[in-house]
Amino acid sequence: MRSLPLRRLGNLAAVAIVAAATLGTAAACGGDERAGTASDPVTLRLGYFPNITHAPALVGVEKGIFAEKLGSGVKLETKTFNAGPEAIEAVFSGALDATYIGPNPTVNAHSKSKGEAVRVVSGAASGGVALVVKPGITSAEGLRGKKIATPQLGNTQDVAIRFWLKEKGLTTTKEGGGDVSIVPQANSQTLETFRSGAIDGAWVPEPFVSQLVNAGGKVLVDERDLWPGGKFVITNLIVSTKFLKEHPDTVRKLVEGQVAANDFVNQKPDEAQQAISDHIGRLTGKPLDLKLIKQAWSTLEFTDDPIASSLKTGLDHAVAVGLTEPVDLAGLYDLSFLNEALKAQGETEVPLP
Structure with missing residues (x-):
């Protein structure tokens, strides 16, 4: 469990009964160790890039889809990155709980931590x-x-x-x-x-x-x-293993948000493209030209399938050019929440890699 500030620890010690009641409620709900409430929410720090290949993240944030799925018991904080390695550094430093990211940085994180640091919980996009x-x-x-x-x-x-x-x-x-x-x-x-x-x-x-x-x-x-x-994975969604263990219900809700965001992107492309333009404008101070987004759109497929076979091939490529060592990918994927969400929507589940 993430360390609490001294002030918060003092409050918990002083009001032990309230703390016990809060933990008891969390256990009764079968959710996180420390279930978030409106007055004391779990903080989820989510990373993504201002790229069209991260459209589900851009749309999910801009249209309030993540906020709706996460609920009032979770405080969503977002951070943007230029490329995967810096996002992984943020995960390793404890500054980030989850991020949309490409396959090679995903593999590098898995390798450097000997399979302990991150889990892929969903796909997001192919191509582009x-x-x-x-x-x-x-x-x-x-x-x-x-x-x-x-x-x-x-x-x-x-x-x-x-x-x-x-x-x-x-x-x-x-x-x-x-x-x-x-x-x-x-x-x-x-x-x-x-x-x-x-x-x-x-x-x-x-x-x-x-x-x-x-x-x-x-x-x-x-x-x-x-x-x-x-087809090849260009963007998947990973979470810190530590955060996943401490707050599984929050991760479940995040994955539900990813599935809902991808459904929105695929079913309402015009509205999604406008949301992407608006959101990049909020991030950079200049909305992305809608004509540019439409021009790029046909090169992309937005899919919840992380296309695990292409990640393995990408790893082989990275080894071949001397950028990484061979890695055992066992344990990298946890698609249980994804398949729960897909099943609930009547969509095809993703086979485990």
């Missing part, structure tokens, strides 16, 4: 990633001597391009050397550096793919073309 380059580049060989941006060293797109280049016989290094120089940088910088000529292309998620295309770039690789059936 491409390599966009200057018009004169027409092949992998044309990238020799060029600079290509990725969101962060070791993130999902960083692994993807390094492995793709390796398959094409081109080398990269963590330091930016090799046949092709990989330049990790914040997605928000990529459009400017592409326009200025500081980079020759980027392997990035939407909406940055569409932004680069509209700035004169062309798609050299649509990542969907590299996966069976065009």
